[in-house]
Amino acid sequence: MKPARFDYARAGDIADAIRLLGSTDGFNKPLGGGMSLGPMMNLRLAQPDLVVEVRGLDALKTVSDEGDRLVVGAGVTHAAIEDGKVPDTTNGMMRSVAGQIAYRAVRNRGTIGGSIAHADPAADWPTALRALGAEVAIDGPGGARVVPLSEFQLAAFTVALEPADIVTALHVPKLSPGARWGYYKICRKPGEFADSIGTVVHDPDRGYTGVVLGATDGAPLDVPALAEAVRAGKDVEIDDAKAALAAQGATFDDYGNQIHAVALSRAIKGAFAS
């Protein structure tokens, strides 16, 4: 359970990180909190040649209010969001989601940008932020750009990052005061990677509704038929969720069908419970 050998460099700023990541042809990885990359390296599922430390870079820790959206630096920890150190612009959703990630000792070091870049299907942020309609800010040799999460995560652990790119921030649309959200995950034990994550964001004042299913074997899955049901004010029972998944061609086994339908149904019921 020790990682394979790797070279190490500490970036002084974002430009330096991009330069270091592109300095050799090998498999080079930026290191944020390392709470996902660390285990992957210890298990030798990841064997980078060069690790570039970006943890602690001030430019990755800023949070700014940009009118209709909050821009959260990639290096902001889950614990900072859990503790309300980041302004609440999602009616408590991000704070609630952050508090459910792994364990406090992991949340103290793990970062929102790291989670998005790592793109574990069972992780919380890829699904939750996609339901919020968030976008990811990327910087790299090709320049800075902002990409919707729906175009960013392509598959399990697979994202639209070029080799020397890093995630610099998440752009999270602000919810209207009357917006509703629901987030329900199924884990065998609190803090464990989820077996299923159902989430809904319904913001009629902005004309936005998103229903997303996470912890599948691929990227988070939009479930447009359920978003339509939510917009129409319909109840979503387990069988409705099963039918919606089947209609869009999802192919889970019986257990997967059941827990995914339960997670989606409970997330939607939870959003309108009070």
Added chain:
Amino acid sequence: MTEISLTINGAPVTASVEPRTSLADFVRDSQRLTGTHLGCEHGVCGACTLEIDGEPMRSCITYAVSCDGASVTTIEGFDDDEVMEDLRQAFTENHGLQCGYCTPGMLVTARDIVRRLPEADEKRVRLELSGNLCRCTGYVGIVRAILAVLEKRRG
């Protein structure tokens, strides 16, 4: 090898480390601070939990090179800590440990619960403890010990 300077239990330490050396292996093998225990080595079991810059973190998936400039407190560094003193006593009185393997990580997490969540009830204590595995006690004594310290401090 990479040169790092950090503070461990209040004392300055400068060392040359291989990038792949975890903070846990560094404090155990190079600093002879063997109170930090290694269980799963992928961040799940919590045995290696110690404090970095005042917050509990996993030392098995944190590399020593990443701790340049940090202040690290291992279980050995809490000898004179008031909360830890109460916790040690309460763990003894409530049978909060048996083999002792999980205990250093349990105590660091317990201290965080007591300081961060002074109003925590049993349900919350159990939730917060979900990142620390104990295979001896069944958690009953550990939970009781933490609740006793919370109660004492609430006066």
